[in-house]
Amino acid sequence: MSVAVAQAPARKGPQTAARIREAALELFSRLGFERATMAEIAAEAGVSQATLHYHFADKGQLWRAAMLQLRAVISEEERLLEAAADAPPEVQLRMAMRLFLRISWNHPALGRIVALEGMAGGERLDWLDAHLIGPRNRRLAELAQAAIDSGALKPFPAATMIITLQAAGAGVINLAPMMRRSFGLDPSEPAAREAHERLILDALLGGLLQPRTT
Amino acid sequence: MSVAVAQAPARKGPQTAARIREAALELFSRLGFERATMAEIAAEAGVSQATLHYHFADKGQLWRAAMLQLRAVISEEERLLEAAADAPPEVQLRMAMRLFLRISWNHPALGRIVALEGMAGGERLDWLDAHLIGPRNRRLAELAQAAIDSGALKPFPAATMIITLQAAGAGVINLAPMMRRSFGLDPSEPAAREAHERLILDALLGGLLQPRTT
DNA sequence: TCATTTTCTGATTTGAAAGTCAGGAATACT
DNA sequence: AGTATTCCTGACTTTCAAATCAGAAAATGA
Structure with a gap:
């Protein structure tokens, strides 16, 4: 007592x-x-x-x-990015993608929801855009545009790049059931996760960077 | 008469x-x-x-x-790939991705179905794997593995690369409603489509290739 | 303790979508 | 023409999940 x-x-x-x-x-x-x-x-x-x-x-x-419930996750991501606002845009973009991957692994619900509703459209997508993912999407696209303007990134449409990168990053995680069925692989193994991170951050993101002219 | x-x-x-x-x-x-x-x-x-x-x-x-109904589409793709069976694996892989993009644009239903059921798992995914996408997935993964073995492709897990490339390629198309809502863009415009194709085939796929050592 | 509010539940209603069926209309066959 | 077969439909039954409601149980406050 x-x-x-x-x-x-x-x-x-x-x-x-x-x-x-x-x-x-x-x-x-x-x-x-x-x-x-x-x-x-x-x-x-x-x-x-x-x-x-x-x-x-x-x-x-x-x-x-x-x-x-996912708002806290998004806000934390935002906070961390904010702290790096002084870095060159392409560095910020890489950091953003690293954070995106981390979230995708730790909270796979978010990626699945976005994929489901982002395909279907309708009022739930409208709500998600307004309350969860819209500001984040637009912030990332601005970042990509800044990286293009500074000459660090190849000049593809910024929005297309952002959505494509997100789709690529979340793909293996979202499609885990298909990975299991078609290949008998479990993409959530730590080793697979690490390879995946390098695949996205180094190989794919690397392909978007302008080759060094120096 | x-x-x-x-x-x-x-x-x-x-x-x-x-x-x-x-x-x-x-x-x-x-x-x-x-x-x-x-x-x-x-x-x-x-x-x-x-x-x-x-x-x-x-x-x-x-x-x-x-x-x-989508079987005909898949078979035609297979036929065209078959015809290029003599080319180096990385060339075949690029061709396969080009075909994949073409199908994604002309038959967006396929990509959406795969995304929906590939996330959910269950008996419909089993059926799709057996009758539509399983053989194709495994064939592409073999192609990627061959390209890795020949030294043309960076050594990431082949299955992960294939699924990621597909997710990236179909992403903008599947998520067209989200593109509209978050960015006010219509990704089905011809100009957008052409930029998208270069983004996937040149930039992203390019990032997976081993840098030329010659 | 006793009254009051919050929290929870079993039983029921409502609504919507899948699936059935008896029979009518169209077509083909001789 | 007359008959058989194929094709289609309106009306109905069944099923399942969302939503409601009256009241029980638990917690709170005096």
Whole structure:
């Protein structure tokens, strides 16, 4: 009773809501919005289906709440890039891609969600663009454009380069089930991950850089 | 009555079935298996929903029938590659990627389907691997391995390279809705398409080649 | 303790999409 | 023409998942 008790039992609701959001993010990203059912999410979170509706008005709102968990990840990335704002743009771009890969590995949900909704279009993509990925995409494209203007990067359309780099970087991770089926390989092994990082950062990004003229 | 009549009115069924398959491919690839409804496909094909069930037992079989339309595309690609079997592997690989891009532009359904099912896994991916993309994937990986062995390509894992190249090549096309939303760009414009082709074939593929030591 | 609020659930309703079926219309066959 | 076959449809049943609701259980505060 005296001192070391986890002070304040606190309301239990928020904690349950958090568990639900986590389960929802996992299932939405693995299966997409339609295939993921409220019943499955409830089961995964260890609550009844009605509890989902107690904490979140409907499936759409649960989806958005689940996505908002990724905001922290994006913000952290932004913060780290901000700190390197003085470096030459091509150095910043390489750093951005390294961060992108790190996020793709540690939070594969984000890449899968973007791929799913980015293909389908519609209101969920609009929401993602406004709240999660739009500013980031445009910031990266500006970076690429700056690198082009400084002569460090080959002059391809900046937006196309950024989207292509992201698709290439997330491809092996998103398509892990296909890698398994077609090649019997598990791309999440540490060795595979390291080779992948060099492939993207050195080989592919290297191909975009202007050859040194010095 | 005499001569020039379109000989043999022919059975009408196959033609209707073909229209249904086309509508199904379009909708399945744009929306995924679950979001595409039988009612929508029927409307798109201009027939009643019951007609779908007359020609195809259930939704799964319609999906497979729709996919089989892409077999001709894959076979043609294979034929063209076969004809260049004598060229050095890195030349064949570049040609394969050029063909891949051409298919991605002309039949965007294929890339979207592969992305959707390749992420989700499950029985539809198994089917695709067995009937459509597995042999092609493995053939391309062998090509990449040969190019590595001959010293023309940097020694990254062949399967990873192939999947990454495909993801990069199809990325801008698959993610056209996101390009529109985040950048206001339409990647299907001819100019964009040409820049995209050079980006993939020259810059990215170039980054994978060993620098000339001669 | 007792009242009040928060949190949760089982049972039920609603809605939407897949799938079935009996029969009508069109086509082909003799 | 008459018959058989193929093709198609409207109306219906079934299934499944989202959403609602009345009230129980748990936590909180006096």
